[in-house]
Amino acid sequence: MALFRITALRVTETHKALPALSVLLRNASEATDLKAVLAKKIPQEQERVKSFRKAHGATKVGEVTVDMMYGGMRGIKGLVCETSVLDADEGIRFRGYSIPECQKLLPKAKGGSEPLPEGLFWLLITGDIPTQEQSNAISVEWASRAGLPSHVVTMLNNFPPSLHPMSQFSAAVTALNSESKFAKAYSDGVHKTKYWEYVYEDSMDLIAKLPVIAATIYRNTYKSGKGIGAIDPHKDWSANFCQMLGYDNAEFTELMRLYLTIHSDHEGGNVSAHTVHLVGSALSDPYLSFAAGMNGLAGPLHGLANQEVLIFLRKIQAALGDNPTDDKLKEFIWSTLKSGQVVPGYGHAVLRKTDPRYTCQREFAQKHLPKDPMFKLVSQVYKIVPPILMETGKVKNPWPNVDAHSGVLLQYYGMTEMNYYTVLFGVSRALGVLASLVWDRALGLPIERPKSMSTDGLMKALKA
Ligand code: AMX
Numbered sequence: 261m262a263l264f265r266i267t268a269l270r271v272t273e274t275h276k277a278l279p280a281l282s283v284l285l286r287n288a289s290e291a292t293d294l295k296a297v298l299a300k301k302i303p304q305e306q307e308r309v310k311s312f313r314k315a316h317g318a319t320k321v322g323e324v325t326v327d328m329m330y331g332g333m334r335g336i337k338g339l340v341c342e343t344s345v346l347d348a349d350e351g352i353r354f355r356g357y358s359i360p361e362c363q364k365l366l367p368k369a370k371g372g373s374e375p376l377p378e379g380l381f382w383l384l385i386t387g388d389i390p391t392q393e394q395s396n397a398i399s400v401e402w403a404s405r406a407g408l409p410s411h412v413v414t415m416l417n418n419f420p421p422s423l424h425p426m427s428q429f430s431a432a433v434t435a436l437n438s439e440s441k442f443a444k445a446y447s448d449g450v451h452k453t454k455y456w457e458y459v460y461e462d463s464m465d466l467i468a469k470l471p472v473i474a475a476t477i478y479r480n481t482y483k484s485g486k487g488i489g490a491i492d493p494h495k496d497w498s499a500n501f502c503q504m505l506g507y508d509n510a511e512f513t514e515l516m517r518l519y520l521t522i523h524s525d526h527e528g529g530n531v532s533a534h535t536v537h538l539v540g541s542a543l544s545d546p547y548l549s550f551a552a553g554m555n556g557l558a559g560p561l562h563g564l565a566n567q568e569v570l571i572f573l574r575k576i577q578a579a580l581g582d583n584p585t586d587d588k589l590k591e592f593i594w595s596t597l598k599s600g601q602v603v604p605g606y607g608h609a610v611l612r613k614t615d616p617r618y619t620c621q622r623e624f625a626q627k628h629l630p631k632d633p634m635f636k637l638v639s640q641v642y643k644i645v646p647p648i649l650m651e652t653g654k655v656k657n658p659w660p661n662v663d664a665h666s667g668v669l670l671q672y673y674g675m676t677e678m679n680y681y682t683v684l685f686g687v688s689r690a691l692g693v694l695a696s697l698v699w700d701r702a703l704g705l706p707i708e709r710p711k712s713m714s715t716d717g718l719m720k721a722l723k724a
Pocket residue numbers: 530560561562563565597601602603604605606607608609610654655656657661662663
């Protein structure tokens with residue numbers, strides 16, 4: 261076990277940077293103070309929602325069929341999510357902005373061309389594209405909040421490397437709830453109108469700490485626990501994360517900025533987002549709510565698909581070599597389907613076209629790794645799989661989703677440990693679901709409790 265240890269000191273070395281941090285934090289002005297910006301916006305939005313509900317509270321939005329009840333509630337409009345909306349054909353829009361628009365409009369790192377996740381978070385939580393200064397202020401603030409309590413470090417260091425990284429991730433986040441300002445304020449009897457402020461504080465702390473947790477898991481599980489180094493308050497969130505993971509390739513850092521931006525949010529109904537929202541509605545603190553969502557993300561039909569895709573590609577390579585013929589690949593895909601398995605990375609519950617998150621990763625690959633054999637295979641799979649899935653006659657969306665591409669990019673830069681990929685997805689997903697959680701409490705949304713029925717009761721009600 262000693263081999264896999266890193267010391268608490270190493271992780272909390274962020275404190276070394278404190279003098280530099282305090283200067284940077286002092287530079288924050290009212291315009292770059294996200295909490296102050298939100299405090300102004302929230303009463304306006306509360307008023308807008310209140311008057312909308314007063315005028316239209318009893319208006320019907322849609323209907324529920326029996327198939328929807330047995331079919332995973334597919335298509336039921338039953339949730340409000342402010343941060344993003346998913347269109348079946350166009351894909352995700354973050355607060356109204358498409359991925360190419362975000363790539364163009366959001367602040368970048370010096371010398372970089374991909375958006376900073378800090379800027380995306382500002383956009384998700386406020387609805388406004390931030391200035392460079394606002395985005396930089398978030399980088400500094402997250403650096404200042406990144407230290408882990410020693411019990412979480414000890415816990416991480418004692419996990420066997422055989423424990424799946426997602427289990428380590430979720431368990432560590434759960435244990436972090438010792439730090440919850442919301443839980444403490446609630447037990448101290450804080451007024452409900454102030455809930456959002458504490459959920460905001462916990463969310464900012466949690467987002468700041470996630471790369472440290474994730475990097476510790478990576479180093480412990482795959483790199484014999486060799487130290488993760490210190491947070492540099494002059495670097496952005498992704499650059500610090502890459503450095504802690506042990507990657508110093510500027511191109512990989514750019515990939516990570518793109519990756520952490522595009523995986524952040526996919527409206528409110530997907531398993532991870534919905535779970536965080538649901539658990540948060542019981543007033544479980546943001547750590548517990550987010551950990552619950554991560555257990556959902558760890559499912560192979562959801563976030564674990566990025567791991568499954570690479571395993572699938574490796575299986576193809578092992579069976580057919582690096583350059584399979586189209587016919588051999590078709591045979592392989594059909595035999596997968598006939599053995600009752602899904603083709604990972606293809607299909608979606610809402611999307612009906614190629615996922616724009618796939619497209620922007622493909623563009624990144626075309627620019628940086630056009631000759632990579634695995635990328636060539638992914639392109640060939642993109643040509644072969646959709647017609648086959650259409651031919652089955654049952655798959656509603658034969659096109660690739662985000663997970664069909666991400667692993668290929670990561671392995672190109674040396675991150676070949678595919679069991680780890682979903683942790684990266686989880687770090688990113690925090691941005692969307694925690695921004696939403698702040699708004700859930702700001703809008704005073706109640707505990708979630710839809711009505712279920714038994715088959716007997718349903719038959720009786722429909723006189724069937
Ligand atoms: N390969 C094989 N069969 C598939 C398929 C795929 N990629 N996608 C859908 N199907 C099958 C379903 O299993 C279902 O079969 P059944 O009637 O025998 O049960 C049928 O097609 C109809 O399903 P659907 O309505 O098209 O999809 P859905 O909304 O029920 O499920 C999803 C969506 C993503 C779970 C499904 O497409 C799938 O399993 N894809 C592979 C796993 C994957 O890539 N998941 C990641 C999704 C994105 C994410 O959350 N990160």
